[in-house]
Amino acid sequence: MFVQKVFLKWGRLINSPHHLQLALLQVTPPGPAALKQLTSIEVASVDMYDHVVLLKVWERQRAWLDAAQQPILVAVGGERSEEDWGRAEIGAALRLSSVTAQRRLDVARDLVGRLRMTLAALSEGRLSYLHAARLAADTAGLSRLHAAIVEATVLPYVIGRDGKPGQTLAAFGRTIAEAVITVDPKAADERHQDAAAGRSLTDFDTGDATGGVVVKQLPADQMRMVMAVLRARAAKTGADDQRTRDQRLADAFVGVFADAHSRLDLPLAHGRRPVTSLVLDVDTWAGLADHAAHLDGYGPIPPAMARRIAADSDFRRLIIDPLTGHLLDLSPRTYRPSQALTDFVIARDRTCDFTTCGRQARHCELDHITEFQRGGTTSRQNLKPACKHEHRMRHHTRWRLEMQPDGSAIWTSPAGHTYPVAPFDYRPLE
Numbered sequence: 001m002f003v004q005k006v007f008l009k010w011g012r013l014i015n016s017p018h019h020l021q022l023a024l025l026q027v028t029p030p031g032p033a034a035l036k037q038l039t040s041i042e043v044a045s046v047d048m049y050d051h052v053v054l055l056k057v058w059e060r061q062r063a064w065l066d067a068a069q070q071p072i073l074v075a076v077g078g079e080r081s082e083e084d085w086g087r088a089e090i091g092a093a094l095r096l097s098s099v100t101a102q103r104r105l106d107v108a109r110d111l112v113g114r115l116r117m118t119l120a121a122l123s124e125g126r127l128s129y130l131h132a133a134r135l136a137a138d139t140a141g142l143s144r145l146h147a148a149i150v151e152a153t154v155l156p157y158v159i160g161r162d163g164k165p166g167q168t169l170a171a172f173g174r175t176i177a178e179a180v181i182t183v184d185p186k187a188a189d190e191r192h193q194d195a196a197a198g199r200s201l202t203d204f205d206t207g208d209a210t211g212g213v214v215v216k217q218l219p220a221d222q223m224r225m226v227m228a229v230l231r232a233r234a235a236k237t238g239a240d241d242q243r244t245r246d247q248r249l250a251d252a253f254v255g256v257f258a259d260a261h262s263r264l265d266l267p268l269a270h271g272r273r274p275v276t277s278l279v280l281d282v283d284t285w286a287g288l289a290d291h292a293a294h295l296d297g298y299g300p301i302p303p304a305m306a307r308r309i310a311a312d313s314d315f316r317r318l319i320i321d322p323l324t325g326h327l328l329d330l331s332p333r334t335y336r337p338s339q340a341l342t343d344f345v346i347a348r349d350r351t352c353d354f355t356t357c358g359r360q361a362r363h364c365e366l367d368h369i370t371e372f373q374r375g376g377t378t379s380r381q382n383l384k385p386a387c388k389h390e391h392r393m394r395h396h397t398r399w400r401l402e403m404q405p406d407g408s409a410i411w412t413s414p415a416g417h418t419y420p421v422a423p424f425d426y427r428p429l430e
Contacts, residue, residue, distance in 0.1 A: 018046050022053045030064035030125040060125025066132075067123035073108035076415075080109065083389075085397045085414075091356040092411065092419045098357055098389065103137075110136035114144045117151055126159045130169055138176045141191050142183070150179045192219070209301040213253075230256075279347060280306050296347065296362065337366055337378050345383050353401070354390040355411050355419040361385035367394070369403050384409065 018041050028034050038054075038061060046054060076093070077086030084102065091101030111119040115136055122132045135154065139147040157175045160166040167175060181188040199217040206212050218226070233255065234248035243251065280293035284303050293306030301309075337345070346361040364385035370376030381403060386394065393399050398414040411419045 019050055022046070022050050022057060025057045026053060030060045030123075035061055059128065063122050063125045063128055066129040067111075067119055070108040070111045070119060073105055074112050077105040077108070083392065083396070085393055085399075088354070088390075088393060088397075088399060089413050089415055089417075092413055093417065096356055098354075101356070103133075106140070107133045107136040110140070110147075114147050115139070115151055117155060121155060121159060127155075127166065128169075131158050131172055134169060134173055135176060138173065138180060141194075142180065142187075146183045146187075149183050150176065153179045153183075205299060209295075209305055278306060278309050280310065285310055294350075296350070296360075337383060341378070341380070341383070342366065344380060345385060348380070349385050351385070352387040352390055353384040353409060353421055354386065354393075355421050357387055357390055359387040363387070365391050367391050369401055 021037065021041070025034055025037060034057075038057060041054065043051065043054065073090060076090055077084075084105070087098060087101040087105050090096065090105055091098055094101070094104075096104065111122070111132060115132075118127070118132050118135055121127050122129065135151065139150050142150065154172070154175050158166045158172045166172075195217050196219045199215070201213060201215045203211055203213050215223075215226075230249050230252045233252035234245070237243070237248060241248070278293060278295055280303075281289065281291055283289035284291045284293060284306060287307065290303040292300040293303060293309075295301050295306075295309070345366060349361050351357065351361055352359045352364050364387050366383050367386040368376045368378070369382050369384060376382050384401070384403075394401055400412045402410045402412070404410065409421045411421065413419070
């Protein structure tokens with residue numbers, strides 16, 4: 001066994017000339033000196049064993065860089081406030097959505113503030129940013145004292161203790177959850193009630209004209225009940241059913257809503273029942289061309305799928321000019337836009353017009369760029385969809401929006417940075 005280990009060691013020294021250097025880097029604190037050494041090592045110059053070592057050393061270096069960025073995020077975002085406008089500057093600068101920017105800012109504030117032991121461990125490369133962010137998020141509702149107790153309790157589990165490796169992100173989450181309940185059981189019950197009050201449902205794009213739905217913050221017992229019903233429904237299948245288990249579950253989920261769809265009494269939104277719009281050019285609709293169509297709230301879909309949907313009375317069809325890629329222009333001269341103009345602006349811009357916001361236009365407010373009382377018109381050139389947060393931000397902060405003759409817009413941040421937003425072009429890709 002000893003001879004075998006010697007041969008393996010010498011083999012690594014021959015096949016991987018950076019073997020000793022990497023071995024030292026594993027115990028060298030991350031920082032500028034280690035980074036300089038790492039950038040001189042090419043992946044092709046080491047063997048498979050040292051590929052893994054190189055990966056681990058780079059991960060420690062990345063943790064150090066993440067730690068260094070946290071005070072900067074706080075400096076840009078500023079102190080917590082009711083509106084927290086600072087997230088807009090971060091989101092625009094880093095091309096992040098408002099939700100992601102807010103999450104990054106919240107984590108930074110906690111790490112720089114009440115979780116300094118975690119920030120120090122991150123700077124030393126002893127845990128990843130994902131672990132640190134999980135601890136920050138899961139202790140957000142605790143007092144400073146209780147957060148410190150939980151931090152001191154759980155950090156040894158993620159760093160490694162008694163010769164055992166640190167926990168994975170999932171295992172660490174369970175450890176945090178137990179520590180949070182233990183430190184204050186009564187408050188844990190209250191937080192559960194508050195969390196359940198924030199339950200929500202969102203949809204998202206998964207590519208190739210498919211999407212998904214996420215339901216968050218259901219009480220655990222209700223979540224298990226939903227899954228039990230779906231599994232029972234998915235189990236009702238014939239012997240010749242070739243669908244996978246996951247496909248049967250997904251189909252069972254859709255089936256629940258398909259059965260209920262015709263019986264719903266749905267409220268109005270922007271003067272319309274919540275019917276999805278389909279935008280396609282007239283040639284594709286007639287079957288003379290095969291251009292991509294656009295499904296409101298989703299994006300491009302294949303032409304055959306578009307023609308199938310276009311025949312469904314539950315979808316509103318909007319036809320575009322194939323030469324310009326634009327919808328027809330509708331411009332009433334009153335303060336409140338007509339239904340036709342509202343439909344037009346929502347279909348034209350598709351989402352909130354802020355540079356990084358992806359909230360669907362049909363869920364936004366229509367904002368006059370130049371205020372109506374100051375001479376602004378209720379027209380396509382002066383109307384943009386804005387989510388409630390960005391609408392308030394434009395009117396209560398130094399963020400400014402300027403429309404351009406070509407239909408594009410330019411946002412200017414309080415720090416003086418500019419972020420252009422191009423108009424959406426419905427024409428097919430060439």
